[in-house]
Amino acid sequence: MSDTNEVNRRRPATHRPVARVLPMLTLAHLDRPFDYLVDEKTDADAQPGVRVRVRFAGRLVDGYLLERRESSDHGGQLAWLERVVSPEQVLTDEVIAVCRAVAQRYAGTVADVLRLAVPPRHARVEKEAVAHGPHPAITPPDLAGWAQYAAGESFLEAVVDGRHPRAVWQVLPGDDWAARLAELVTTVAAAGRGAIVVVPDQRDLDRLAAACEPLLGDRCVTLAAGLGPTARYRRWLAVLRGQASVVIGTRSAMFAPVVDLALTVVFDDGDDSLNEPRSPYPHPREVAVLRAHAAGAAMLIGGYARTAEAQALVESGWAHDLLAPRETVRAAAPRIEGVADDDRRLGGDPLARSARIPATAFDAARRSIAAGFPVLFSVPRRGYLPSVACARCRTHARCRTCSGPLSMNDRGDLSCRWCGRPELRFVCPVCGAKAVRALMIGDQRTAEELGRAFPGIPVVTSGGQKIVDEIPAGPRVVVATPGAAPRAPDGYGAAVLLDTWAQLDREDLRAGEDAMRQWTAVASLVRCKADGGRVVVVADASGAVVQALIAWNPVGFAAADLQQRRELGFPPAVTMASVDGPGPAITAFVEMVDLPAGAQTLGPVPLPSGVRRPAGMDGDGDVERLLLRAPRSSGRHLADALRAAQTVRHARHDDTAGIRVQIDPPTIG
Structure with missing residues (x-):
């Protein structure tokens, strides 16, 4: 009875008593605002952008208050706004507009996009004291690194002047992309405006944060799931309240409520880590495009390679190339050559034969070590023997439970790569044989072989759960999977790309694009040709991807790839x-x-x-x-x-x- 009396005693707010609320419901037919009455008690806190609780279909649900109105278009009786969860206005007009655009672009619901854009609330964090007082002045950085690119300095000037330029940046081989981006966002922050940079993973984020911190201090915050919910919400609030003007992070950081946004950046947009696994599956590159367009901000997509989507933006005229002159590219790149993987190229060297390395690649590795520099061997898969087949009929060995591929560890035990079940008694379903042979050799087996081929030289493996960020100077053999290669202080003397067929022969639209991205990332770690740097690709040199790598022409490869997709009718055409x-x-x-x-x-x-x-x-x-x-x-x-x-x-x-x-x-x- 007391609850009923409490409801009956409620009186609508004097001004704008109607609240338009978006309930956090994922059903498409309910993805719209609903009107509720605001009472006098919650009038002051019920402001646009706050979190609220409303009763919907008999149950309490979370929602966001979008706006206050004098009246409602609804002809029936309105329910009361149950309560304001927090007076913090977490949803800005710009962010809700971007969320709506993303939901429309990806045929999703605004509620699903908001779950990506706004982190969960932590009441204790909201109650923490807000730091006041002016930030120390930002010292403008040295922009000599951007002078290497034909339009680099003019791009920075246009960003600072508010002319919202849009560019696709082709990073020079060996250039420090993190240092360049730190200089770019520092220039934006020094002009009193904001920037967002999205990178694929935590490793890239740590590298970028290390470059930004000396220049920006607490003006720059990192946003990533690995921070934990409390720390992430604290940093997100610092951005919302204007304490930080530069955000660097992973996927969902592109929705950060940066005040006076002037620049959005996505680096290495072809990395699989940027594929959002949650509905409606928006890609940060497309979110950046929508946000830059809506906010009148500049945009930059960067990487050592180029995706077909980025090339499509250039060819449409929406974005422009940001490239270095060809002579600068040639001077910065290592010597790159393709070598076919066949027995004739192994020569008579038994060590090269045991390590499945062609003589040319083995010679490049030996020269690098003799010169006192490390050599990098890139293999496409981690593990010992990640893929095996019947020794007699060569049929792929698969799990009897889930049909997943079988792999072998260094003890000779077979197990499924999908479900993890051990295979104790393998019998080929085609020919009945009980023995297997290797289809692919992983990083562990490769390191074992190279340890015998280079006696007395330390061997370092990097991949999977064990990733090495940096190695000390001096001769070393490094075996790494794609994206896990450690940095060397003075660069690698040589790099060898093994088992390239596993990357090129995939039945995937992006097989060539992914191979180019991974190979350019490896080659960028190698010293330039003038300093003796060599990259040997164990693949047929006549292939399109290998030819583009040899000429260091990712732009031409992306343009050809996009044209093929137009002819075949594949995205982004x-x-x-x-x-x-x-x-x-x-x-x-x-x-x-x-x-x-x-x-x-x-x-x-x-x-x-x-x-x-x-x-x-x-x-x-x-x-x-x-x-x-x-x-x-x-x-x-x-x-x-x-x-x-x-x-x-x-x-x-x-x-x-x-x-x-x-x-x-x-x-x-």
């Missing part, structure tokens, strides 16, 4: 959406989609290997994928049509089949 789930369910769903003119339906086919199953489909049921392809000009129409179909499906409560809809999925087939 078209907009493609995947619908994953049980076959009958996805077929029924696509029948509800009002496809734009020129759109095509492809499939369904089995879900590509390596792609996780949709939520709600973790059992043993078959999962299929159906692809929808539309011209790029109709991409917005396709996203709207998919969202409308999701709305109908959820309104009918037909959401138990575990369907996943994704725009421009990173893996197509």
Whole structure:
């Protein structure tokens, strides 16, 4: 009775008593604001951007107050705003606008995007005292490093002047990208404006933070999931309250509420770590494009290689090239050569033969060590023998439980790479043989072989859970998987790229692009040609990727790759959406989609290997994928049509089949 009397005693606020609230509901048909009454008690705290609790369909749910109004368009009686969770206005107008744009771009819900953009609340952190007082003046950095690039200095001037330039930056081999980005954001902060930089992983973030801290101090904060919820929220609030003007972080940092944003940066946008695993699966590069456009900010996409998506921005005229002159590139690059991996090139050297290294590559490694520099061997897989096959008929050895690939450890034990189950008695299902042979050699076996080939030289492995960031100067043999190569103080004397077929022969749209990105990252660690630096690619030198690497022409490779995708009808030349789930369910769903003119339906086919199953489909049921392809000009129409179909499906409560809809999925087939 007392609760009823309390409700009856409520009186609406005198001014703007109606609050428009976005409940945090993931169902597409409920992804819109709803009106609630604000009472006098919560009037002062119920401001746009605060977290609130409202009653929806008989239960209390979280939400965000978007705006206050004098009246409502709703004809019925409005429910009361239950309470204001916190008076902290965590949702800014700019961030909610970006979240809406991202939800529309990826056919998702605004609530799902907000979960990526705004971290969970920690009340104790909000109550901490806010630091006041002016920051110490920022000393403008030396920009000589940017002078190496043809339009580098003019790009910085345009950013500071507020002319919002947009560029795709091709980093010089051997250049310190972290130092260049630190100089760039420091220049922006010195002008009194804000910047956001997104990098793929914690290792890159640590390197960038080390470059930014001496220049910016507490003006720069890092945002990453590895910080823990409390520390992350504390830093996020420092950005919201204007205490920090530069944010560096991983994926979701692109949503940070930076005050007076002048620049967004995404480095190495082709890295798989930037693929968001949570709905609606937005890529930070696309979020940066949307945010730069909405905020009138500058944008920079950088890397040693270039993705087809970045090249498409350049060719469309939306962004411009930021390159160094060819003579500067040639002077900075090491000598690169391709060598076919066959027995003739192994010569008569038994050590080279045991280590599966062609004579040319073995000679480059020996010369590097003799000169007192380390040599880097890049292998595509970690482990001992990560892939094995029947010794008689060469059929791939697979797990009897889940059909995953079998691998062998250094003790000769077989186990599944997918489910981890040991295989105690392997029998080939094709020919009945019980022995296996190696299909691929991992970093552990490679290090073992190189230890015999280079006696007395320390061998360092880096990959998986054991990543070495930096090695001391001096001769060493380093075996690393892609993305795990440690830095050498004076650079590597040589690098050898082994088992390149494993990267080039993948049935993946991005196989060549990924190989170019990984190989340029390795080559950038090697000393320049004038200092004796050599890179040997154990692959056919006539291949397009190898030729582009030899000429250090990632831009030309990206342009050719984009042209091929145009001819074949693959992203980013078209907009493609995947619908994953049980076959009958996805077929029924696509029948509800009002496809734009020129759109095509492809499939369904089995879900590509390596792609996780949709939520709600973790059992043993078959999962299929159906692809929808539309011209790029109709991409917005396709996203709207998919969202409308999701709305109908959820309104009918037909959401138990575990369907996943994704725009421009990173893996197509």
